[in-house]
Amino acid sequence: MLPPEAWLEHLRVERRASPRTLQAYADALARLRTLASADGIELAAVQPHHVRGWVARLHRQGLAPRSLALQLSAWRGLYRWWGQAGAVALNPVDGVRAPKAGRPLPKALSVDHAVALADEVPQADDPALAARDHCVVELLYGCGLRVGELVSLDIGPSATAAGWVDVADATAHVLGKGGKRRSVPVGRAALQALRAWLAQRATLAASGEPALFVGRRGARLGASQVRSRLKALALQAGLPTHVHPHMLRHSFASHLLQSSGDLRAVQELLGHASIATTQVYTRLDFQHLAKVYDAAHPRARRK
Template sequence: MLEQARQQVADFLQQIKFARRVSEHTVNNYQRDLKRLSSFCDKHMISDWVALSSADILKHIAERHRAGLCSKSLQRELSAIRSFYLFLMKTGQADNNPAQHVKAPKQARKLPKTLDVDQVSALLDAGTNSVLELRDVAMFELFYSSGLRLNELSSLNLADIDVYDKQLTVVKGKGGKTRLLPVGSKAIQALQKWLKARPAVNENERALFTSTQGKRLGNRSIQLRLKQWCIKKGIPESVHPHMLRHSFATHLLETSQDLRAVQELLGHENISTTQIYTHLDFQHLAEVYDRSHPRAKKSSK
């Protein structure tokens, strides 16, 4: 590219560093991203920035994608290019932003790992040897029984649990919404054992799950206790709270095929989130299709 084009990049990087006070890390990323775009221009004999079209930007992003760059990195590169062209437009050096409407390929959403029913049983039926393990099993049972998020479980108070009606109230879950959830018999039994043994060190503490000092157990502590439990009980799988929530949703959906009910239990605002979060194998979907679609049913002769 022409020397003027290189100077424009240098001016832009100076502007975002000192006028906008962006981090050194961001400046370095933008510099790399624009250097790659400059190499693309040299390769295709484009001498200055105003000669670059939206089609060129799209071609550049497509080449980067074929080279193995993930969607998130491509989005960052596009952000750098857009910011650069906004600078050129504000300084009267360009009339349009060719990257404005170019989009990166969508990131494939990875499903979290799940445990099968036997693995869950091995995790929860491993036996307890102390008051803290009674508490821990009650927590893990509740994760799997009601599909709670980590923050929802750590925020539970004694008043939120009704062991007689086998239900709990999530007060201000994600999005500030409250929901009433059923609690399974195994979880109720585990909760009753914990509540009987729960240390009354701090009578003013309302938290359902407390530490040995009588204080509310935090998210990080719950994660560590689950990790330690798996190590102690010889469970090879690396289990985390979200995996228990996902296993809850998957097992329930596989048995009931009731997507709306699972959506409500998980506290998802949109059913599309539940469709991504849970999964049915293709064989089951094919069976539902063959059984339900009026033009898919085999005719009897």
């Protein structure tokens, strides 16, 4: 029977697995050996009930569901390889699944923090850059755009434009995930910031550049630049948490749902294909209501 190291070599040479994958699988196989040895079981004699017991044991010891899934993937691959070589009659890992990982809640700013960030005047050595950064924040929070949708906006419609903002109609037309187009209303504050930026854009934009947002060199602004500027602005505003563009999208959805309770409308504005994706924001909304209850209701107060 070939040792597990031979399978790792097979992955390295024939499958061209990355060093990181090889190391993760080597660690998983070492753990498998330790578990089997502790129970006095040869690797070739492992049965499905052994694997289930080990997964439960590792879970009790604090191994996260994703880490458990990686362990099982490595073990399953080893036994599949042994099975193809005729070394084992069955794959004891087939049908064994890791515990389902809980879906983390999206991180959203409080209403006060989001408004404080949007009201903050960006510090920049060029007034045009300050106007641009302010407009970026207003569109991210006011329209719930993804950062990719934001940086893809052009100053107007064209055959090649992925998206644009119709100032006269106060509507942003964007190209979202899966090539789906949607239109999002642009609020008063975002529209005011957009007009202020458009009045300054010509001082930065290169000749013929169609992008709505440009950098110092006049070319289209990149997503990484948006993240960097947003991080700096959050620090300037004194926010107690790191802020990234998608957090403003989460904030847009959460705050809109808190005010309206219209899940379908929020789904349309975010461009979610499934209502299930949008429903996660109802959990954020419930958390908000729970905090209000804990703070305000006499029966919630505890001595």
